[in-house]
Amino acid sequence: MSDKLQPGTPAVVPNSDTPTTINLPGDGNTLIAHANVVNSSSITNVIVAGQHTGGIHASASGALNREYYNLFVMGGETFSAFSSGHFLVPKDRALTECVSPDIMTAVSSFAADTIEFIKTLPTIFMSENESYARFDDTQQAYFGIVNDVRVQMNGIKICYQALNAIPQRRLVDLMRELDILGRPSFSELSRTHWAIKHVNLVEELRDAGITVFAP
Numbered sequence: 479m480s481d482k483l484q485p486g487t488p489a490v491v492p493n494s495d496t497p498t499t500i501n502l503p504g505d506g507n508t509l510i511a512h513a514n515v516v517n518s519s520s521i522t523n524v525i526v527a528g529q530h531t532g533g534i535h536a537s538a539s540g541a542l543n544r545e546y547y548n549l550f551v552m553g554g555e556t557f558s559a560f561s562s563g564h565f566l567v568p569k570d571r572a573l574t575e576c577v578s579p580d581i582m583t584a585v586s587s588f589a590a591d592t593i594e595f596i597k598t599l600p601t602i603f604m605s606e607n608e609s610y611a612r613f614d615d616t617q618q619a620y621f622g623i624v625n626d627v628r629v630q631m632n633g634i635k636i637c638y639q640a641l642n643a644i645p646q647r648r649l650v651d652l653m654r655e656l657d658i659l660g661r662p663s664f665s666e667l668s669r670t671h672w673a674i675k676h677v678n679l680v681e682e683l684r685d686a687g688i689t690v691f692a693p
Contacts, residue, residue: 541598542692546581547679548601548624549658550636553670557603557620561640566633571671576659581674588634593627600679600692602649603640607668617646621683621690634672641691648688655682 555565573585585592604619621644626637650662657675659666666673680692 542600542623542680543595543598544600544678544680545676546599547656547675547677548596548599549576549656549666549673549675550601550603550638551606551667551669551671552604553606555605557605557618557640559620559640559643562625562638564635564637566630566635567672568633568670572634573672573674575671576666576673578676581676585674588627588629596627596674597624599624599674600690601638602644602679603638604646604649604667606670607646607665615645615647618643619646619649620644621679621692636672642689644683644688644690648686652682652686655686 550565550567552565552567573582585596601622601624602619603622605617607617620640621642622638622640624636624638626635628635628637646667649656649658649667650665652658653660653662653665655677656679657677660668680690683690
């Protein structure tokens with residue numbers, strides 16, 4: 479059985495940083511790069527602070543767009559609460575699978591305004607499910623934010639701030655609500671990739687009784 483779920487055409491990583499206009503799927507959604515007033519029903523301000531694992535205090539602030547969320551499943555990476563750092567996503571696994579075609583088209587350029595949009599999204603960071611198709615009951619995923627996205631020759635560098643932990647089992651329980659593809663026994667949580675989902679992550683987690691550090 480193939481371990482690849484719904485592959486798409488690989489995103490083209492341009493050499494130019496020329497900004498482009500992004501029209502996102504939904505009810506007239508557009509990227510707001512700079513604004514003094516926005517509709518608070520979909521975008522709210524968030525200020526979070528934590529401590530780097532090395533003892534350096536870190537903070538981040540910006541606009542949180544609740545209509546979408548980033549999902550990073552990274553084999554060989556470990557995360558912890560209130561940690562920050564960076565990791566590399568292979569280019570052929572960055573927004574190329576488990577993403578709806580309209581979202582894939584909207585964000586495939588990695589232009590400056592695309593990166594600003596990605597940084598506004600609430601985010602789940604997690605390791606692949608242990609034992610390939612299964613997961614360890616002690617595994618933790620983490621809610622947090624993306625601080626920066628940098629296109630490199632060897633992959634897409636993601637700078638991040640992790641906040642509070644979420645038992646990975648709970649994400650498996652919420653697969654349908656979070657638009658996670660596959661089955662509990664084998665899903666996209668078993669494969670390294672980066673996806674963007676058209677789901678209000680904060681609302682779905684809170685409805686499930688999971689506390690996250692967001693307004």
